Each structure stands twice: as structure tokens, then as C-alpha cells.
Amino acid sequence: MHALVFALLLGLALLLESTLLQFVRVAGVRPDLVLVLVVFYAIINGSKEGAFWGFMGGLAKDFLSGYYLGLNALSLAVIGYLVGLGHTRLFRESHYVLAGVTFLATVLVEVFRYLLILGLGITILPGEALWGLILPLGVYNAGVALLFYRPFYRSATRGLLRTP
Amino acid sequence: MVRRLRVKRVLAATVIVGLLLLMMQITGDERKELTVLETGFRDGVGFVQGAVMHFGYQLRDGLKRVFPFGGAGEVEELRQLIRELEGEIAILREYQLENERLRQLLDYRDNNAGNEPLVAHIIGRDPGNWFGVVKVNRGADHGVRRDQAVVLPSGLVGRVIAVTPRTADVLLITDPRSRVGAMLQDCRTPGVVRGVLDRSRSLRMSYLSREAEVVRGQLVVTSGLGIYPKGIPIGRVIAVQKDAAGLTLTADIEPLVDFDRLEEVLIILHPGG
Numbered sequence: 001m002h003a004l005v006f007a008l009l010l011g012l013a014l015l016l017e018s019t020l021l022q023f024v025r026v027a028g029v030r031p032d033l034v035l036v037l038v039v040f041y042a043i044i045n046g047s048k049e050g051a052f053w054g055f056m057g058g059l060a061k062d063f064l065s066g067y068y069l070g071l072n073a074l075s076l077a078v079i080g081y082l083v084g085l086g087h088t089r090l091f092r093e094s095h096y097v098l099a100g101v102t103f104l105a106t107v108l109v110e111v112f113r114y115l116l117i118l119g120l121g122i123t124i125l126p127g128e129a130l131w132g133l134i135l136p137l138g139v140y141n142a143g144v145a146l147l148f149y150r151p152f153y154r155s156a157t158r159g160l161l162r163t164p
Numbered sequence: 165m166v167r168r169l170r171v172k173r174v175l176a177a178t179v180i181v182g183l184l185l186l187m188m189q190i191t192g193d194e195r196k197e198l199t200v201l202e203t204g205f206r207d208g209v210g211f212v213q214g215a216v217m218h219f220g221y222q223l224r225d226g227l228k229r230v231f232p233f234g235g236a237g238e239v240e241e242l243r244q245l246i247r248e249l250e251g252e253i254a255i256l257r258e259y260q261l262e263n264e265r266l267r268q269l270l271d272y273r274d275n276n277a278g279n280e281p282l283v284a285h286i287i288g289r290d291p292g293n294w295f296g297v298v299k300v301n302r303g304a305d306h307g308v309r310r311d312q313a314v315v316l317p318s319g320l321v322g323r324v325i326a327v328t329p330r331t332a333d334v335l336l337i338t339d340p341r342s343r344v345g346a347m348l349q350d351c352r353t354p355g356v357v358r359g360v361l362d363r364s365r366s367l368r369m370s371y372l373s374r375e376a377e378v379v380r381g382q383l384v385v386t387s388g389l390g391i392y393p394k395g396i397p398i399g400r401v402i403a404v405q406k407d408a409a410g411l412t413l414t415a416d417i418e419p420l421v422d423f424d425r426l427e428e429v430l431i432i433l434h435p436g437g
Contacts, residue, residue, distance in 0.1 A: 017291035019216040023224050025424060028361075029293050064209065065290050065297075066202060066326065066333065069191040070184030072292070117294060120188060124294075124340045124361060132361035133293055 005160045006041060010057045013037055014064055027136040031144045032106065034061055034072075038080045039105045040149060043092045044156045045163060047084030054080025071116055079109040095149040102145035106138040195326075203328040206299075210331040213288035214301055221427065225257075269430060272317040279393070281315070281430035282306060287331070296322075296336035296359060296423070302431060303330045311391045313432045319397040319420035320344065320386060321429050332431070337398065338366040338423055345389035346398055348372075348382050357384065357398055357417060367399055367417035374413050378404045384417055393435040 013033035021030040034057045042050025058076035062069045083105050091097050114129050155161040198206070266283075273281045284300035302308050304327045314321040314334045322342065326333040335342055338359040346357040346369060353376035355369040372378060382401045388394030399417040407414050 014291055015212065015216060018288045019213050020220040022289050022424070023220060032293065034291075061291050063202075063205060065292060065295075066198070066206065067191060067295070067297070068188045070187040074181065074184045113294065116188070120192065122341055128340075128361045137293055 002156075002161045002163055006037075006053065007056070009037055010034060010053070010060060014057075014060055017061075018064055026140055029133060029137045029140055031140050032137065033144070034058070035076060035079070035106060035109060036102060036141055036144050036148070037152075038076055039083050039102050039145070040098070040152045040156075042080045042084040043086055043090065043098065043101060044153065045084070046087040047081045050080030050084030050087075051077045052080070054078070068117075068120060071113065071120075075109050075112045075116065078112060079105050082108070093153065095146055095153075098149040099142040099146040103138045103142040106141045107134055110134040110137060198326055198328065206328045207303075207330050210287055210299055210301065210328075213299065214285070217287050225261075265428060268317045269428060272315075272430060276432075279435055280307075280433040282308070282433055283428055284308075284314075284332070284431055285428050286426050294361075295341070296339035297325070298322075298334050298336065298426060300332050300334055300429060300431070301330070303328050303332050305329045307433050308332045308431055309433075313392045313396070313435060314429050315396055315432060316421050316426075316429060319399065320392065321421055321423075321426070323391060324431065334429065336423055338419065343390075344392060344398065345387045346384050347387040348376065348378065348401075349385050350382055351377055353378070354387050354389070355415070360416075366419050366423070369401075369415040369417050370407070370412070372413040372415060374406065374411065376413060378413055378415055380404075384415075393432065 013036075017030065017033055021033075024030065038050065038054045038057055041053050054076035055073050058072035058074065059070075061072040061076075065072070083101060086092075086101065090101065110129075110133065114124065114126075114134070117124065152161070156163070269281075269283055273283070282302055284302040286298050287301045288299035290297040300314075308324060308327050310324055310327055312324045314323060320337055322334045322336040322339070324332050325335045336359070337344055337357065340359045340361060342359045344357040345354070347354045353373055355372040357367050357369045360366055360368050369384060378401060380401055380403070384398045384401065386392040386394055386396040386398060397420050399419040401415045402418045403416040405414055406412075
């Protein structure tokens with residue numbers, strides 16, 4: 001049941017990212033809701049689950065985008081795994097901790113994506129990537145995590161997203 | 165036993181990563197055609213995206229006007245009336261704005277009848293932040309083909325990079341992969357305009373001759389080299405600097421099109437026709 005609910009959440013996040021989130025652009029970036037959800041899920045359920053759902057969410061995003069299939073699947077699977085390592089080490093009840101983790105996860109995943117994009121032969125200057133996208137997106141995603149982690153955590157421990 | 169299992173896992177992960185890297189290489193934006201699976205998926209999703217975007221436009225315009233009102237007390241009834249009237253004005257204003265936009269597009273189309281511009285609505289955007297691609301509700305069934313230029317009366321928007329029967333993907337000129345053959349309108353100095361991730365200067369014009377007189381405010385238009393028809397306005401120069409080697413100049417360009425507020429665009433079906 002929880003897997004179905006989480007899959008639906010990822011689908012909704014993707015639909016919003018490709019449509020309505022353009023109305024809430026700040027400093028030229030839209031929040032990466034799929035990444036934020038993967039971070040939430042990985043910190044609560046661990047590396048294996050984080051990597052799996054990162055891969056699935058990323059693959060769906062790749063299909064919706066239609067270009068460079070695998071770019072998001074690979075980067076989100078890696079970040080899901082890495083964040084999941086903090087499953088037993090971090091104080092995951094605190095939404096402040098999660099905001100910090102989300103910021104770091106965003107910076108890491110975007111640097112990884114940037115390197116993959118460079119590898120695909122697309123030229124973007126490092127300064128442009130850092131100041132134009134990576135840092136603003138990190139701050140934005142951290143803000144989103146601050147707002148939504150509490151209800152997500154409540155649902156993951158007592159509600160529909162609770163792992164049996 | 166445990167070691168064998170670990171080796172198997174590492175092998176499986178390596179194969180998956182290898183496959184994904186291969187997929188990334190072969191599914192870039194320079195593909196000539198999409199697969200049947202992708203075409204069906206995009207047309208299906210495009211329908212849902214179109215409905216959600218339409219709702220979004222209505223909600224945004226409604227909120228803009230109604231949001232400042234609120235509160236309770238004796239005058240709540242009157243406030244409610246004002247809210248309702250504001251809502252009605254918002255709807256009428258929305259029709260007026262849509263009328264103005266469509267009239268501009270019609271004027272442009274009439275003045276450029278030879279190009280056969282086709283009006284298309286934006287129904288979706290690339291879900292990521294790295295690339296600037298929008299999806300429109302016109303496709304191969306309406307005569308849209310890959311590499312057709314996409315414009316607005318105010319200036320150049322981008323080019324078509326993928327087509328399904330009912331939708332098409334447009335690569336915006338602000339995308340880092342975009343390259344446009346351009347020139348400074350006054351002095352006819354040629355250069356190449358590319359997209360930049362930094363939103364304070366979404367475009368950059370490179371390879372300008374260092375002897376060229378480049379000043380702030382100069383208009384940049386397409387040069388006609390490449391797929392874009394000649395003379396389409398792109399943007400205005402906002403800053404100039406020498407490149408690292410000092411051999412050429414590079415100019416930061418502010419686009420004439422507001423890419424955050426795109427709702428309709430024109431696809432040039434037959435340039436110069």
C-alpha cells in the first residue's frame with residue numbers, strides 16, 4: 001500500500017514539475033519535488049529503498065523529459081543510496097536536519113548531473129551552473145523540505161506511507 | 165557465498181550504469197525521430213499537461229486580483245461582493261488580455277503570411293532545471309516539422325526539436341544547448357547567441373570581432389545563417405567584455421521575449437515561402 005501511495009506522490013510531483021511549478025520560479029529555478037521526495041523516503045527507509053525509488057522516480061522523469069534517458073535515473077538512484085546511509089546515523093525526526101540534508105543532497109545530485117551533462121558534450125561554465133542553478137535550487141529545495149517534511153514523516157510513521 | 169553475492173551485485177550495478185550511460189548518449193536532442201512508444205506517451209501526457217496548465221493560468225490570474233482582499237467583521241458582506249466583482253473583472257480582464265495577445269499574433273501572421281505562422285499553445289515544460297524545453301499543442305498533423313523556427317511578435321523563441329502527431333517540443337534559445345547565428349542590427353557584426361543558465365543575463369553573444377563597436381542597448385537579430393530566417397529580433401546588449409584570450413568580444417544579451425510568461429507561440433511552417 002505504502003509503495004503505491006509513494007508512487008502516486010512521485011507521479012503528482014512530476015506532473016507539477018512539468019506544469020504548474022513554472023509559476024513559482026524563484027531566481028530562475030523550480031523546486032525539484034521528485035528529489036525532495038526521494039530524500040525524505042531514503043532517510044526514513046534506508047539506502048536500498050532510497051536507491052530503488054530514486055531510480056524509479058528518475059526514470060519516470062527521464063521519460064517525461066524525453067531526452068538523455070538515464071540522466072535522472074542514475075543521479076537520483078545514487079543520491080537515494082547516499083542519503084539512505086544516514087538512515088540510522090541522523091536525527092531524522094527533525095525537519096531542520098532534513099532541510100540541511102536536502103540542501104546537501106541537491107548540491108551533490110546537481111554536481112553529479114552537471115558532470116554527466118558535460119560528459120554528453122554540452123558546454124556549461126562551472127560558475128553559471130553553480131550560481132545560476134545549483135545553489136539557488138539547493139536553498140529552494142531546503143525550504144520545501146522545511147515545509148513538507150513534518151506531514152511526510154507523520155504519514156511515514158503513522159499514516160499511509162508507513163512501511164509494514 | 166556472501167562474496168559471490170557481492171560480486172554479482174557489483175556486476176549487476178555496473179551493467180545497469182553502463183546501459184544508462186549508453187541510453188543517455190543515444191537519446192540526445194539530435195535524434196531524427198522518436199520511437200512509437202515515446203510518441204504515444206508524449207501525446208497521452210500532453211493532454212493531461214494541457215488541462216493542468218489551463219487550470220494554472222486561470223488560477224494565477226484569478227489569485228493576482230482576488231488575493232489582496234480578506235478579513236472579517238461588519239463589512240464582510242460588502243467585501244464578499246467586492247471579491248465577486250473583482251473575480252468577474254479578473255475574468256473579463258483575462259479575456260481582454262487573451263484578445264490582445266491573439267490580435268498581436270494575428271497581426272504578425274497577416275504581415276508574415278508567406279511564412280505561414282501557426283499559433284500553438286504551451287502545454288508543458290521540461291520537468292528539470294537544466295534545460296529549456298517547452299511542449300506545444302501542435303504536431304505533425306498540423307504541418308509542424310523538426311527545425312522549424314518558433315517566434316513571437318516580440319522576438320525569437322526557439323526551434324522545434326521533436327514532433328509527435330499532436331504535440332511538439334521547442335528548444336528555447338535560453339537553453340544552454342541552443343546556438344543561433346545572429347548579428348548586431350546597426351553594424352551587421354556577426355556572432356553566435358547561446359543560452360546561459362544565469363537568469364540575470366539569459367543569453368550570451370560570442371565571437372564578435374574585437375573591432376566591432378558594441379554598445380549597451382544595441383539590437384541583436386538573426387543573421388539568416390543556420391535554420392532561423394534572417395532579421396528576427398533576439399534581444400538587446402546589456403554588457404560587453406573581451407574573451408579570455410582578448411581576440412574577440414562577448415556580449416550579454418537580454419532577450420526580448422519573456423520566457424517565464426510564455427503562453428502562445430508562432431511556429432514558422434514555411435520560412436520565406
